[in-house]
Amino acid sequence: xxxxxxxxxxxxxxxxxxxxxxxxxxxxxxxxxxxxxxxxxxxxxxxxxxxxxxxxxxxxxxxxxxxxxxxxxxxxxxxxxxxxxxxxxxxxxxxxxxxxxxxxxxxxxxxxxxxxxxxxxxxxxxxxxxxxxxxxxxxxxxxxxxxxxxxxxxxxxxxxxxxxxxxxxxxxxxxxxxxxxxxxxxxxxxxxxxxxxxxxxxxxxxxxxxxxxxxxxxxxxxxxxxxxxxxxxxxxxxxxxxxxxxxxxxxxxxxxxxxxxxxxxxxxxxxxxxxxxxxxxxxxxxxxxxxxxxxxxxxxxxxxxxxxxxxxxxxxxxxxxxxxxxxxxxxxxxxxxxxxxxxxxxxxxxxxxxxxxxxxxxxxxxxxxxxxxxxxxxxxxxxxxxxxxxxxxxxxxxxxxxxxxxxxxxxxxxxxxxxxxxxxxxxxxxxxxxxxxxxxxxxxxxxxxxxxxxxxxxxxxxxxxxxxxxxxxxxxxxxxxxx
Ligand code: NAP
Numbered sequence: 219x220x221x222x223x224x225x226x227x228x229x230x231x232x233x234x235x236x237x238x239x240x241x242x243x244x245x246x247x248x249x250x251x252x253x254x255x256x257x258x259x260x261x262x263x264x265x266x267x268x269x270x271x272x273x274x275x276x277x278x279x280x281x282x283x284x285x286x287x288x289x290x291x292x293x294x295x296x297x298x299x300x301x302x303x304x305x306x307x308x309x310x311x312x313x314x315x316x317x318x319x320x321x322x323x324x325x326x327x328x329x330x331x332x333x334x335x336x337x338x339x340x341x342x343x344x345x346x347x348x349x350x351x352x353x354x355x356x357x358x359x360x361x362x363x364x365x366x367x368x369x370x371x372x373x374x375x376x377x378x379x380x381x382x383x384x385x386x387x388x389x390x391x392x393x394x395x396x397x398x399x400x401x402x403x404x405x406x407x408x409x410x411x412x413x414x415x416x417x418x419x420x421x422x423x424x425x426x427x428x429x430x431x432x433x434x435x436x437x438x439x440x441x442x443x444x445x446x447x448x449x450x451x452x453x454x455x456x457x458x459x460x461x462x463x464x465x466x467x468x469x470x471x472x473x474x475x476x477x478x479x480x481x482x483x484x485x486x487x488x489x490x491x492x493x494x495x496x497x498x499x500x501x502x503x504x505x506x507x508x509x510x511x512x513x514x515x516x517x518x519x520x521x522x523x524x525x526x527x528x529x530x531x532x533x534x535x536x537x538x539x540x541x542x543x544x545x546x547x548x549x550x551x552x553x554x555x556x557x558x559x560x561x562x563x564x565x566x567x568x569x570x571x572x573x574x575x576x577x578x579x580x581x582x583x584x585x586x587x588x589x590x591x592x593x594x595x596x597x598x599x600x601x602x603x604x605x606x607x608x609x610x611x612x613x614x615x616x617x618x619x620x621x622x623x624x625x626x627x628x629x630x631x632x633x634x635x636x637x638x639x640x641x642x643x644x645x646x647x648x649x650x651x652x653x654x655x656x657x658x659x660x661x662x663x664x665x666x667x668x669x670x671x672x673x674x675x676x677x678x679x680x681x682x683x684x685x686x687x688x689x690x691x692x693x694x695x696x697x698x699x700x701x
Contacts, residue, residue, distance in 0.1 A: 226638045228261040228330045232322065234313065234346060235337035236266030236277075240365065245337060246281060247289035248630035253302045254292055257635060260301070265325055267311045267318070277308035313342040319353050326355060333361040333637050340367060344381035351385035361637050363392040367444075368646070370452055371662075372655040379648045388648055392637050397458040398644040399629030399636075401616065402589040406465050406558070407474075409583070409591065417470070419562070422541035426578055426694075429544045429559040430462050432585075433551040433699045437503065437677075438515050438525065446516040449523040450500075454547040456658040460487065461646075462585075463543055466558055467533050476642035480650055487653040491532040493661050499684035500665065500672040501526035503550040512549075524672045525549040528685035529661075530692075546685060546696065550677040553700030556585035561694075573607040582697070589626065590615040 231249075235241055252258050266277055281303050286293045293299050309325060311318035326332055334350055336343055343364050350356040362382065369375025382391050397403055410416055419425070432454055438445040445453060464483040471478035502525050505511040512525050526548030533543060562578040570576070580594040592611045599606035636644055673682035680686070680699045689696050 223255050223257045225257055225259055226262075226331075226635060228259050229638050230263045230265060230326045230330055230332050231634075231638070232265045232267060232326065232332075232334045233337060234267050234311070234335065234342075236308070237268040237270065237280075238337055241266075241337045242284045243288050244628065244630045245335065245634065246284055247292070248628055248634055250285050250289055250299070250302050251292055251627070251631050252635055253305070254295065254298045258305070260305070261330075262305055263307060263327075264305050265307045265309060265322070267309050267322070269310060269312050269317075271310040272308055274306070274308040278303040278306055281306055313338060313346045313349070319349060319355075323353055323355055331359075331361075331638055331640075332357060333363065335363040335634075335637075337365055340365075340369075340378065343378060347382050347385040356385060356390075358387075359390070359640075360386070361390050361392055361640070362386050363394060363634075363637055365394050366396075366457060367448065367452065368393055368457075368651050369655060370448065372652060372659050375651050375655045379652065383648070389642065391648070392633075392642060393646040393648070393651060394633060395457050395461050395646055396629040396633065397461055397585075398646075399631075399633040400585055400589075401627060401629075401632075402583060402585045402591075403462065403465060404632075404644070405589075405591075405616075406462075406583055407479075411470050411474075421537045422539055424562055425541050426561045426563045427542050427544060427692075428463075428466055428561070429546070429697060430459055430466070430557075431559070431697070431699065432458060432462075432547040432556045433553060433680075434547075434549050435551060435554045437510075437550045438512065442516050445525075446518055446521055446523050450525060450527040450547050450549070451658060451662055455527060455529070455545060456654050457646075457651075459545045459547060460490075460654045460657075462558055463531065463533075463545065466560070467538055467543070469537070474643065476645075477647075479643050480647045484647070484650050484653055485535075486533060487650065487657060489533050489535040489538075490657045491534050492657075492664075493529050493531060495664060495668065495670070497530040497688065498661070498665070499526075499528045499682060499688050500524035500670065501528075501548060501675045501682035501685065502672040503548075503677045504674040506550070506677040522669075522671055526551070526672070526675060526681045526685070528681060528688055530688060542692070544689060544694075544696070546681065548675075548681050551699055552678050552680055554587065555699055557697070558583040558585070559697050570605060570607060573605065576607070577609065580697075588615055590619075 233241055249264060285299060309318055309322050311322055336346055369378050464486045467486045468482040471482045502512045513519050513521050528546040531543045531545055560581040564578045565576045568576050582592040584590050592613045594609055594611055596607050596609050599608040673684050675682040
């Protein structure tokens with residue numbers, strides 16, 4: 219199967235933080251891939267920026283190296299690579315000073331789509347937005363893209379929203395949660411709203427519970443300062459896991475438009491109950507074979523920050539009352555895996571008493587690795603000699619189903635092109651972020667007030683015992699990480 223590529227209109231994309239880690243590893247490779255498949259027209263310009271006063275030709279040389287390192291397969295097409303770097307320009311700009319702004323103003327064109335990507339630390343979002351407005355660079359239809367983290371609590375998120383809204387209108391602001399750009403996450407919406415099979419079953423009458431797991435094998439090295447001040451709740455749950463929960467739980471929007479989708483997501487967040495302490499398991503990884511623990515990595519021997527969290531979340535509305543959502547995420551776990559597990563209720567009656575109790579169907583939506591969908595189904599065990607039952611998986615790997623030519627697209631490819639197209643559906647709206655923080659804040663304040671200590675867990679495990687107990691006491695089990 220060949221994916222259909224619709225070229226975008228000519229644009230000027232100003233990439234602030236172009237020498238940084240995210241720009242080099244994700245954004246520039248994503249733009250190159252979209253150029254290579256013909257989505258970015260040759261008249262597009264990508265104006266890269268950081269504080270250094272490098273000349274454009276030098277920056278292009280660096281970009282060639284970067285793309286060979288982070289998009290090696292695509293970069294083997296030397297012609298496309300050389301063409302692409304010709305789209306790149308460079309200007310040295312100081313986000314908090316006056317340097318470079320006049321030059322930048324002279325570089326952007328008046329008659330093409332204009333987007334500003336702020337791939338810089340969040341304290342620079344406000345100063346950059348203000349200068350873009352004050353210098354007349356922000357037009358009424360220009361777009362501004364901001365990265366995560368969007369605040370560390372409700373108060374700071376509100377302040378950030380105010381800073382941005384003083385210079386740009388909400389329809390111009392693109393708050394990235396890169397999980398929303400993942401193919402399977404969008405497929406979750408297609409699965410739910412483009413098939414008639416699921417919707418009648420998608421409620422607490424038929425679904426026993428939902429599990430959402432985002433497990434990582436890496437620790438916090440390289441991000442230790444940020445992470446030790448954030449923890450798993452702020453870093454992962456408030457944004458990525460809440461977004462996955464919203465897409466799983468939301469009502470069908472009336473249409474696939476930015477505000478219709480986001481209105482429904484906000485309603486889910488507003489329906490989340492506060493989570494009591496007994497429904498939360500926090501953990502911190504203990505020392506590994508090399509003797510390094512979370513606290514060693516954080517450089518903070520008394521850190522109480524969680525590198526793991528599991529929680530039972532209730533969505534208080536008509537559809538989901540009685541169906542808990544169990545969320546789990548952590549560092550240094552046994553496998554790298556993100557998935558949504560929808561566990562249907564057990565059949566109410568069996569006509570096969572000798573086969574033992576029947577188990578409910580399980581739908582697994584895998585986000586990574588190997589994006590795909592699996593449905594656990596009960597069938598007859600093949601062969602003569604009575605009717606025995608067995609469970610099999612109906613398995614669809616997107617890579618297999620869609621053909622080897624379908625290269626797995628990085629989330630940033632989709633998201634950057636959506637910015638240029640002016641489609642905000644897969645970006646978080648300001649009120650949505652604030653609602654998620656309002657819910658997260660009370661949970662964090664509660665454990666901080668109790669001086670809660672995270673339980674230790676072994677690196678390479680599935681997290682602390684307490685997380686297993688969270689499910690066991692409800693007569694349920696987590697799906698094994700890495701299965
Ligand atoms: P980084 O590696 O520290 O890069 C920061 C960039 O900002 C550099 O290009 C730096 O260039 C530029 N910069 C710093 N101070 C500046 C100033 N005063 N004026 C203009 N430019 C300035 O950071 P990063 O890891 O790429 O992260 C960028 C953003 O993405 C952050 O908001 C981060 O939270 C978010 N994010 C990153 C990742 C990731 O995997 N890296 C993942 C998710 C979200 P000079 O120092 O040369 O000026």
